[in-house]
Amino acid sequence: MTLPLMKTPRSVDIEITNGCNLRCTYCSHFTSPGDVGKDLPLDEWRRFFAELKRAAVMNVTLSGGEPFYRKDLRDIIASIVENRMRFSILTNGTLIDPEIASFLAATGRCDSVQVSIDGATQATHDSFRGKGNFVRALNGIRTLQQFDVPVAVRVTIHRKNVHELDQIAHLLLEEMGLSSFSTNAASYMGLSRINVAETQLTVAERSLAMETLVRLAEEYPNRISATAGPLAEATTWAEMKEASREGRPPTQGGGFLTGCGGPFQNIAVRADGAYVPCSQLGQMVLGRINQDDLCDIWQNHKVLWEFRNRRLIPLSSFDFCKGCPYINYCTGNCPALAYNLTGEVNHPSPDACLRLFEQQGGRLPPAERLRDL
Amino acid sequence: MDEYINTKMTANPLIVLREEFDDWAILFNPDTGDTYALNPLGVFIWKRLDGTQTVSEITEAIRTSAENVPDEVGKEVEDFLRDIVRLGLASGEKPSS
Numbered sequence: 328m329t330l331p332l333m334k335t336p337r338s339v340d341i342e343i344t345n346g347c348n349l350r351c352t353y354c355s356h357f358t359s360p361g362d363v364g365k366d367l368p369l370d371e372w373r374r375f376f377a378e379l380k381r382a383a384v385m386n387v388t389l390s391g392g393e394p395f396y397r398k399d400l401r402d403i404i405a406s407i408v409e410n411r412m413r414f415s416i417l418t419n420g421t422l423i424d425p426e427i428a429s430f431l432a433a434t435g436r437c438d439s440v441q442v443s444i445d446g447a448t449q450a451t452h453d454s455f456r457g458k459g460n461f462v463r464a465l466n467g468i469r470t471l472q473q474f475d476v477p478v479a480v481r482v483t484i485h486r487k488n489v490h491e492l493d494q495i496a497h498l499l500l501e502e503m504g505l506s507s508f509s510t511n512a513a514s515y516m517g518l519s520r521i522n523v524a525e526t527q528l529t530v531a532e533r534s535l536a537m538e539t540l541v542r543l544a545e546e547y548p549n550r551i552s553a554t555a556g557p558l559a560e561a562t563t564w565a566e567m568k569e570a571s572r573e574g575r576p577p578t579q580g581g582g583f584l585t586g587c588g589g590p591f592q593n594i595a596v597r598a599d600g601a602y603v604p605c606s607q608l609g610q611m612v613l614g615r616i617n618q619d620d621l622c623d624i625w626q627n628h629k630v631l632w633e634f635r636n637r638r639l640i641p642l643s644s645f646d647f648c649k650g651c652p653y654i655n656y657c658t659g660n661c662p663a664l665a666y667n668l669t670g671e672v673n674h675p676s677p678d679a680c681l682r683l684f685e686q687q688g689g690r691l692p693p694a695e696r697l698r699d700l
Numbered sequence: 701m702d703e704y705i706n707t708k709m710t711a712n713p714l715i716v717l718r719e720e721f722d723d724w725a726i727l728f729n730p731d732t733g734d735t736y737a738l739n740p741l742g743v744f745i746w747k748r749l750d751g752t753q754t755v756s757e758i759t760e761a762i763r764t765s766a767e768n769v770p771d772e773v774g775k776e777v778e779d780f781l782r783d784i785v786r787l788g789l790a791s792g793e794k795p796s797s
């Protein structure tokens with residue numbers, strides 16, 4: 328049941344800056360434990376990348392905050408490249424100009440630049456991301472395309488854009504010519520916890536988002552993806568319902584807190600250099616870069632092992648799950664969301680609870696529509 | 701053939717050796733993103749591609765490092781090296797005559 332552990336992580340998620348030119352209403356970073364109020368100087372990152380080279384880490388994902396907000400981002404990327412790694416960047420897209428795009432292309436090491444687009448219109452996107460930022464982000468995408476930098480787009484679904492998903496798909500896949508985009512929903516983290524009423528989908532809106540995304544995924548085969556949020560939930564929940572109806576044996580990992588495989592592959596670093604298991608679990612500090620040895624933390628840190636071993640905790644040990652017909656097929660989902668909603672990392676995430684969703688009147692798209700997705 | 705076994709092999713310095721589980725590893729080319737699985741024999745060979753050891757010396761090192769090494773190991777080493785040279789992961793310097 329315990330998975331074998333690689334000697335070092337394959338990739339590292341880095342909050343390269345705590346700064347950002349925007350303050351999106353639902354931002355998971357600001358006011359979270361990862362919002363550390365300071366950045367590390369370039370030299371510290373350079374030393375750290377040299378350690379990642381020794382550990383044979385293959386790629387890093389730069390996030391934040393807003394990576395392009397750092398004036399020395401080029402030097403940071405140059406150091407990543409020197410140390411034999413590839414990189415991806417998560418960005419709001421508003422600070423991308425031809426100069427930086429051509430620099431990224433010239434490295435030959437950029438796996439993707441993921442730009443956030445939350446609407447098909449200026450009014451919708453800017454409602455949470457601030458005036459003028461829709462146009463800037465679309466220009467950012469066009470500039471990246473012009474220089475052949477691989478572009479990805481993430482659509483974060485919230486109460487203001489849930490009725491606009493058809494138009495968003497049309498904009499991104501038809502007008503902008505992107506091959507695909509990914510989706511999630513604004514989850515209960517960071518500023519979203521303060522702006523709940525504006526950002527968090529109601530159960531009816533969540534049902535609508537599922538219905539719409541499933542239809543769009545049929546219309547655009549293999550071009551709309553999700554590892555979390557309504558589209559991902561629609562597929563996993565439909566499978567859970569079918570398995571329960573047919574009384575199937577437990578699924579792989581079903582019945583235990585196995586929902587997150589992250590700590591077997593990745594580790595994350597906050598903007599102040601603290602190692603954490605995941606950017607969304609900024610409170611779980613494991614050590615500091617350039618002070619504590621990465622391999623030692625990865626292989627031996629007690630807290631990291633306890634976090635990995637949460638997969639041995641049965642859902643039947645939680646009152647929350649007592650008598651649930653889905654228990655043998657459920658994995659408890661994201662520990663960071665569980666923490667934000669219950670105060671416990673070792674708890675199933677109520678946000679991803681199918682039973683609760685149904686009790687609150689949620690509707691799933693019919694199972695047969697989901698099978699081929 | 702004789703010439704080949706006297707070739708000194710050098711790993712491409714850009715390529716990353718990632719030892720993952722037990723004695724297995726992957727080679728990673730950061731310029732292309734390509735990865736190649738290496739079995740323990742491949743890892744043993746890779747670690748000797750420092751430009752000083754010939755193909756036959758590497759084979760000999762395998763024979764002396766383990767018991768019951770099969771007779772065909774020489775051919776296995778040669779095939780492996782030809783493959784990684786073809787993939788641009790290493791290069792060979794023929795002996796000067």
Ligand SMILES: C[S@@+](CC[C@H](N)C(=O)[O-])C[C@H]1O[C@@H](n2cnc3c(N)ncnc32)[C@H](O)[C@@H]1O
Pocket residue numbers: 347353354355356390391392393394417418419420441442443481483511512513514515516517519
């Ligand atoms: C935290 S941002 C950092 C990168 C960049 N500043 C940006 O906005 O894309 C990374 C991604 O997380 C998404 N995000 C932010 N807050 C979120 C939340 N509460 N729930 C889910 N996704 C969220 C953003 O839309 C973005 O796609």
Ligand code: SF4
Pocket residue numbers: 347348349350351354355356357391392393418419
């Ligand atoms: S979501 Fe990204 S762009 Fe928006 S405030 Fe957060 S870090 Fe900045």
Ligand code: SF4
Pocket residue numbers: 642647648649651652653654657658659675676679680681682683
């Ligand atoms: S109660 Fe919710 S979290 Fe618990 S097993 Fe059932 S569906 Fe999963």
